Amino acid sequence: MKHTLRGRLTRFLLASALVSGLTALLLTNAALYDTFYNYKEAVQLESARDFSEYTSRIYQINGGWTGKTQAMLLAYPGTDQFGFRIYDTQDYMVLNSQLLPDRVSFHQSMMRRMGRNAIFFQKRFYDGTEILEEIVVNGETIGTVELVYPSTFSVDTAELDFTSGVNRSLLMSLAIALGISGLLSAYLSKLLSRPIVNLTEVTKSIRSGQLNRRAEERQSVRELTELSGAVNDLAQTLSHQSEIRKRLTSDLAHELRTPLTIIQGQLDAILEGIFEATPDRLIVARSETERLIGLVERLREIADLEDDTVALTYEDIDLSAIVQDAVTLFEADAMTRGQTLTSDLSPVLPMVGDAHRLRQVLVNLLSNAVKYTPDGGRIRVETRTIGSTALLKIFNTGAGILPEDLPFLFDRFYRADVSRHRETGGSGIGLTIVKLIVDAHKGSIDVKSDAQTGTTFTVTLPLQPPL
Template sequence: MRPLSIRARVLYLAIVFALLLVGSVTLATYFFVADGMAHSAQSTTWRLARTTSLAISKATTTAKLQAASEGLVGEDREHEALRLLMREIPDLFTVGGVEDGSFALYVREVTDNELRLVWFSDDRAVLDEASGRNDALLDRQPTQTGPEGRDLLTGMFSRADLGSYVVHIPLYLPNGAVGVMDVVYLPTREEGILDSARQPMFIVGAFALLVAVLMLQIIMGWVLSLVDDVRTAAESVDAGQLDVRLPEEGEHEIADLARSLNALIDRLRRRAEAQTRFVADASHELATPVAGIRGYVNILRAWGAEDPEMREEAIAAIDRESRRMARLCSDLLSMIRSDGVLDFRNARYDINAASREVLAGAATRYIDKNLEFVGPDEGPLWLYGDHDRIEEALAILVDNACKYTPDAGRVQLKTRRHRDRVVVEVTDTGIGIPESDLPSIFERFYRSDASRSKETGGFGLGLPIAKHIIDASGGMIWVRSKVASGTTFTISLPRNRAKEPKE
């Protein structure tokens, strides 16, 4: 894989993207779980504080009642009640009493001003910081001092540490003494849950990362394989191979591209085939008169000196064949000219006058055939276009009409206006065109079998040239014909050529 290939770039991007995505999801998940655990620890601490409060007030009542039952009164009774309570407290918070937390009791006697530690359940309960206790006494309500501002995410990469939660409960004891009970909760259970969740979370995260990168690579591989097909096709076209087809299945963008490229390749192939055919046909047509000329040159060499009759015949034949070649060359030139984007003039001309000129020209050429020529005898019918080119097309049609009509037949040229177009019809009473030939007569070098056998001497280039001129003039041409009865070619031309000529 090349380091700057699309596949490599997508791989880098995929890794960065997946790392960011999976990392942020893992981080967020851990944060919310840790936050939940911290809340749970806090509510556990407050629950412990409530239970502690209740237990102490119950024990205080019991101690007072017991002191009273011993017959003590006044200060003695209060004193005894405090003593009994102090004796009771350790049992209350250790054996079968309030559990889960650590407890420390501080008492301030009436005579004293200091809160003194009188009992603690374990070392964790003893906190040096006294401000929380003083606040609780001042506010006369339980106060929490907890793990403020602790960074919950630190536990993500090391052991979880949610800190310790403390609630200070103010106590009003017998004999006017006041005290504070510190309830300390160490959230080891919650930290344990976080610790056990960390490893699976990382494993799932890494797996998600791997899957994301793999998926992107698979998708990329699929897209690139489609692109690869396009590249192979382009290379084949470049190497001149035009029979390749790209896979077009699917409704995605690459399939659209493949369809466009296939259409392009088809167009190129058709053009290349047409060119090959044209060159082959043209050289074949040129080869025939050349072979004829060479044959007659050989005859001239062999017998030309002795046999004057033979010499004359050979010269006449060479003359005929060379004329044929000259005509073919001029037709080919005309064909190439009509293929190119030659500028079409756009001048006003009279189609009736042009038609009459064309007919007159044909009449002199086909004088021997004794044909009847009928042209438009109305006044001018004006239209815009290239006068010479349209006359060339008409001449081709009239020439065909004369050529393929037996002696004493009729060749007629009619014009009429139809909306914003001019319609010209060239009709003859000739041999007609077989129906099977009709679709092909506008192809280059196509000649129907009937006309080949008639030795009319054409090349099959007239109609393609005429059609090209008409198409490029924004017009249309079509044919109706009946064998042995006659043919009509119809041309429809726009009266005003607004559009540019087609190529």
């Protein structure tokens, strides 16, 4: 049987509180009895000194160890707590007073009760003790008094009630602390488990296809807020990818349908005798077939780049020279449309990269720039070095790209031109290949577009390939 997070948290917090409370209780109890032991020991030593002084005075008053002296010593208040023996200077026992059996039994009974009431009770408290004090008269030692206690310390009813009351208070405090800890544990476990349960429900909904579900991001715990945000980002990404897949299916069908329809129309007309199978008719069919082959090849290229199955051929290259060759390639097209194509290139921009792939990037970007720049517009290409990176910029004037289209510009088959006219829209694959090639070089590509000024593609590439 699997336990819920809330139950586990509650039990864990309660167990922690119980262990902490018991530890504090035992340590407090041990400290209490240790302090009490030291206190009673000090009291016993003080009593021994007092009894020794009393014995000295009685000895002086009665002029020696007389019968009256012994009677007055036996009448000393407090002798019901201890027995005593008095020795002279020759170690001869002058007087031996023992506690009555009922008093010994009383003290032992009190100690047993104290032990039962104590959470922490040391065995040393049960051991009897003997205290020796010298009897001094006028600066001269005349004997020794030995006090004999039935236990380490004698306990009276008031002291027993005090220690028992402390223990009861400690136990009550522990019970109250456990109760409060239980309530706090239940609240905290609910506070932590509720958003997790909500996240679980959201992820299950996302898994079932409800990609519009979102988790509440404003949580009381920072980590849960970050987790909720990550789940929402994942849902947003999945929703976007779902839309891309739908659009990909539609666009791919469109890209395949046009050439196939042309080929089928030409073949049907030839088979039905409407047209003769002239070279011109066959050339049309062949050109459309080549278009299909080119589309399939570009799709395969995207798949290879995404799967990292195409290895880049790194070599020492001059990026400015490659850019200049590409600019020369499009000068005639730009001139035909009255466009101004200029460049501002570093004389030499040495770096390590795949010359063929980088030329492919430039051809795609310049082809789009010429295609989307209106007649009489301007196109400008720049290269320069910034630190350990090479910077390539391609700017063109025109209507620009809508802000809502910018995030999806590098998605396959995506075209901001909803008319899908081939002369302006293309197949929607070129920029996808550009992005994959730049990523393969561990670089980055950025697009900024404004309806008034135009569009700028910025490619940043490391001068040396990453290890």
